[in-house]
Amino acid sequence: MSEVYANRRSRLREHFNAAGTAAALVTRPANVRYLAAAAPRGAVLLIGGGEDVLVCAGPPGDRPHEGQPDEHLRLHVLPAPGGGDAAVTAAGFAAGQGADSLAVEEHHLTVTRHRAIASAAPGLRLIDLGGAVEQLRVVKDEEEISCLRIGAEIADQALGELLESILVGRTERHLALELERRLVDHGADGPAFPTSVATGPHAGRRGHRPTDRRVEEGDFLSVCLGATYRGYRCEIGRTFVIGTSPADWQIELYDLVFAAQRAGREFLAPGAAYRDVDRAARQVLDSAGYAEALPPLTGHGVGLEIDEDPQLAPAAMGKLDACVPVTVEPGVHLPGRGGVRIDDTLVVRPEADGGPELLTITTKELLAL
Amino acid sequence: MSEVYANRRSRLREHFNAAGTAAALVTRPANVRYLAAAAPRGAVLLIGGGEDVLVCAGPPGDRPHEGQPDEHLRLHVLPAPGGGDAAVTAAGFAAGQGADSLAVEEHHLTVTRHRAIASAAPGLRLIDLGGAVEQLRVVKDEEEISCLRIGAEIADQALGELLESILVGRTERHLALELERRLVDHGADGPAFPTSVATGPHAGRRGHRPTDRRVEEGDFLSVCLGATYRGYRCEIGRTFVIGTSPADWQIELYDLVFAAQRAGREFLAPGAAYRDVDRAARQVLDSAGYAEALPPLTGHGVGLEIDEDPQLAPAAMGKLDACVPVTVEPGVHLPGRGGVRIDDTLVVRPEADGGPELLTITTKELLAL
Numbered sequence: 001m002s003e004v005y006a007n008r009r010s011r012l013r014e015h016f017n018a019a020g021t022a023a024a025l026v027t028r029p030a031n032v033r034y035l036a037a038a039a040p041r042g043a044v045l046l047i048g049g050g051e052d053v054l055v056c057a058g059p060p061g062d063r064p065h066e067g068q069p070d071e072h073l074r075l076h077v078l079p080a081p082g083g084g085d086a087a088v089t090a091a092g093f094a095a096g097q098g099a100d101s102l103a104v105e106e107h108h109l110t111v112t113r114h115r116a117i118a119s120a121a122p123g124l125r126l127i128d129l130g131g132a133v134e135q136l137r138v139v140k141d142e143e144e145i146s147c148l149r150i151g152a153e154i155a156d157q158a159l160g161e162l163l164e165s166i167l168v169g170r171t172e173r174h175l176a177l178e179l180e181r182r183l184v185d186h187g188a189d190g191p192a193f194p195t196s197v198a199t200g201p202h203a204g205r206r207g208h209r210p211t212d213r214r215v216e217e218g219d220f221l222s223v224c225l226g227a228t229y230r231g232y233r234c235e236i237g238r239t240f241v242i243g244t245s246p247a248d249w250q251i252e253l254y255d256l257v258f259a260a261q262r263a264g265r266e267f268l269a270p271g272a273a274y275r276d277v278d279r280a281a282r283q284v285l286d287s288a289g290y291a292e293a294l295p296p297l298t299g300h301g302v303g304l305e306i307d308e309d310p311q312l313a314p315a316a317m318g319k320l321d322a323c324v325p326v327t328v329e330p331g332v333h334l335p336g337r338g339g340v341r342i343d344d345t346l347v348v349r350p351e352a353d354g355g356p357e358l359l360t361i362t363t364k365e366l367l368a369l
Numbered sequence: 370m371s372e373v374y375a376n377r378r379s380r381l382r383e384h385f386n387a388a389g390t391a392a393a394l395v396t397r398p399a400n401v402r403y404l405a406a407a408a409p410r411g412a413v414l415l416i417g418g419g420e421d422v423l424v425c426a427g428p429p430g431d432r433p434h435e436g437q438p439d440e441h442l443r444l445h446v447l448p449a450p451g452g453g454d455a456a457v458t459a460a461g462f463a464a465g466q467g468a469d470s471l472a473v474e475e476h477h478l479t480v481t482r483h484r485a486i487a488s489a490a491p492g493l494r495l496i497d498l499g500g501a502v503e504q505l506r507v508v509k510d511e512e513e514i515s516c517l518r519i520g521a522e523i524a525d526q527a528l529g530e531l532l533e534s535i536l537v538g539r540t541e542r543h544l545a546l547e548l549e550r551r552l553v554d555h556g557a558d559g560p561a562f563p564t565s566v567a568t569g570p571h572a573g574r575r576g577h578r579p580t581d582r583r584v585e586e587g588d589f590l591s592v593c594l595g596a597t598y599r600g601y602r603c604e605i606g607r608t609f610v611i612g613t614s615p616a617d618w619q620i621e622l623y624d625l626v627f628a629a630q631r632a633g634r635e636f637l638a639p640g641a642a643y644r645d646v647d648r649a650a651r652q653v654l655d656s657a658g659y660a661e662a663l664p665p666l667t668g669h670g671v672g673l674e675i676d677e678d679p680q681l682a683p684a685a686m687g688k689l690d691a692c693v694p695v696t697v698e699p700g701v702h703l704p705g706r707g708g709v710r711i712d713d714t715l716v717v718r719p720e721a722d723g724g725p726e727l728l729t730i731t732t733k734e735l736l737a738l
Contacts (some may be wrong), residue, residue, distance in 0.1 A: 106480035
C-alpha cells in the first residue's frame with residue numbers, strides 16, 4: 001500500500017527527467033496529497049535526485065483528519081509557524097542537492113511566489129512542470145475508485161432521505177444545509193463542493209447557490225451534491241417535480257435532458273474522444289432547439305478535486321481510458337422558467353467488464369414529490 | 370451610494386497613475402467586488418484611462434446573490450461561457466485604449482495566466498500593482514462596518530442558541546453544522562469560514578477542523594464561527610467548560626488567556642503599532658511560560674475576506690487607523706490536554722468616540738455548560 005505513493009513519484013520523476021530536469025517542486029495541494037499521501041496546510045513536495053522531501057509549515061500530525069504523510073518521505077518542518085514559504089525552503093534544498101534546474105507548477109504558483117523561489121535559489125533554472133501531476137491523476141487505481149464508490153453511496157443515502165421529508169415551504173438554503181448534515185452523518189469527510197439546491201426558476205442552473213426561495217407546488221427542484229470520502233469527491237444531480245402532476249412542458253423537458261444524459265453515458269468507453277462524449281449528449285439538446293441554453297461542458301473528471309481533467313466539452317482534446325471517473329451532467333435552464341439537470345458519476349470500463357460503472361444509483365425517473 | 374465604488378476606483382487610479390501607469394487590471398475576486406460592487410465568477414476589472422470595464426465570463430445577473438455590478442461600469446460579457454480568460458480579454462481592451470503599461474496583481478495571477486496576458490497584448494508593459502487594493506480595503510466606511518456589525522449579531526445569536534442546548538455526547542462535526550445552520554437561519558449569507566468546534570484535547574487550536582470526537586464531561590469546548598453578511602465576514606471565538614466545576618488548571622489557563630485578550634483589546638487605538646497590539650496580548654502568555662504554545666499572530670483584519678490586512682504579529686509593520694476592524698484572538702493549546710482561545714471582532718475607534726467598538730458581545734466569563 002505505501003509503495004503506491006513512491007510509485008507515483010517515480011512516474012513523475014521519469015517524466016521530468018525525460019524532459020531534462022533533475023528535480024520538481026509540487027505546490028498544488030491536491031497534487032501534493034496525491035504524491036505524498038497527505039498535504040498539511042502550506043506543505044510542498046520536492047522530488048529530487050536524492051531524497052524526496054515534504055516541507056511543512058507546521059507539524060504534519062497536527063491536523064489528524066489530513067492523514068499522515070507517506071513514511072518513505074523525509075519530512076522537514078519549518079522552524080516557526082507562519083515563518084515563511086515552504087516552497088522557498090524547498091528550492092534551497094534542491095539547489096543544495098546539486099540540481100541546476102527545477103520544474104515548478106507555473107499554473108499554480110503566483111508571479112510573486114515564483115519570483116521568491118527564483119531569488120532564494122539563483123543558481124537554479126526554473127522551468128514549467130505543467131500539468132504533469134494532473135495527468136497522472138486522470139486514471140485512478142482501484143483504491144481510489146473504492147473511495148469514490150463509498151462517497152457516491154453516501155450521497156445517494158443523503159439524497160434518498162431528503163426525498164422522504166416534507167419539502168414544500170422549505171428554503172433552498174435549508175435543504176442544502178440538511179443535505180450536508182446528512183452527508184456527514186453517513187460518514188463523509190464533508191461535502192465535495194457547496195451543495196446546490198435550486199427551485200422553480202432557479203432549477204437546472206449549474207452551480208446555483210441556494211437562496212431563501214421556498215419550494216412551491218408545481219416547481220422543478222434540482223439538487224446537486226457530493227460527498228468527500230478520504231479526500232475523493234463525487235457528484236450526483238437530480239431534478240424532481242413538486243406536487244402530484246408535472247406539467248406537460250416539465251415532462252417534455254425532463255425526458256429530453258434524460259435522453260441527452262443517457263446518450264452521454266452510453267458513449268463512455270475506453271478510446272472514446274472527450275468531445276464525442278460531449279457531442280453525444282449535446283446534440284440531443286441542440287436538435288431540440290436548446291443550443292443557447294447549454295453549459296460549456298457536459299461532464300468532467302472527479303477525484304481529489306471535484307473538477308479534474310478530462311473536460312467533456314466541444315473543444316476538448318484526448319480520449320478516455322479505462323478507470324477514469326467522470327460526470328455526465330447535461331442540463332437545460334430556461335431563464336425565468338427553470339430547467340432540468342441530471343448528473344451521475346461513472347467510471348469508464350471496457351465493454352468486456354460490463355461497460356461504464358454507475359456510482360450514483362439514485363433513480364432517474366421523474367419523481368413527483 | 371453608487372458613488373462609493375466610483376470613488377474607490379478613483380483612489381486606485383490616483384495610486385497607479387502616480388506610479389506612472391495608465392491602467393490597472395484587478396483580478397483578485399474580493400478586490401473586484403470592492404471596486405465594482407459585485408464579482409461574478411471569473412470577472413475581472415479594467416481601470417483604464419477611459420471607461421472602466423467589468424469583463425465577465427457570463428451574464429452578471431445570472432447569480433442574484435452576488436449582487437449587481439456598479440451601474441457606472443461598462444460591462445463586457447465574453448461571448449461563450451467557458452470561452453476564455455476575462456483577464457486576457459481585458460488586457461486587449463487596455464491595449465486598445467492606447468495604454469502602454471498595465472498594472473496587474475502579481476500576488477494573485479499565476480505565472481501561466483500572467484504569460485497569457487502578456488502574449489495577448491504584446492505592446493503592453495506589465496508591471497506589479499502589488500497590494501494596492503488590499504491597502505485601500507483596510508479602513509472601512511460606516512456602510513461596511515454596519516455589515517460587519519450585523520454579521521457579528523448573527524454570530525452571537527447562533528452561539529447563544531447553541532449554549533442553551535444539550536452538548537454532552539454530540540460530535541464536533543454536528544455542533545459545527547448546527548451552528549452554520551443557525552447562522553443561515555438568522556440571515557447570514559453563509560458562514561464566514563469553516564466553523565471550528567474543538568473539544569477536550571483539541572480545544573484551543575486555531576483553525577481546528579471538526580472531527581467525530583464527542584463532547585465529554587470535564588472538557589474544554591472551544592468554538593470559533595462567523596457570519597458573512599452582504600459579503601462582509603466577522604469572527605467570534607469562545608471557550609467553555611463542560612460540567613459543573615472547572616478544574617483548577619482550566620480556570621488558571623482561562624484567566625490567563627482572558628487577561629491576554631483584554632490586554633490586546635485595550636491596546637487598540639488609532640496610531641497603535643500592529644506589533645505593539647500583538648505584544649500586549651502575547652507578553653501576558655509569554656511571561657506565564659507559554660511562549661512555545663503561541664500562534665504566529667494574535668489578530669488580523671476582517672472585511673470582504675476573513676483574513677485581511679493588517680496582521681497583528683511580532684514582525685508586522687504599520688499602525689492602526691480609526692475604522693479598521695480587527696480580531697483579537699490569543700490562545701494557548703497544550704498538546705494532549707487542550708486549551709483556550711478567546712476571539713472578538715472589534716473596530717478601532719478614537720478614545721473620544723469611546724475607544725474600540727466591540728462587535729461580538731457574547732460574554733467572556735468562563736461558562737460551565
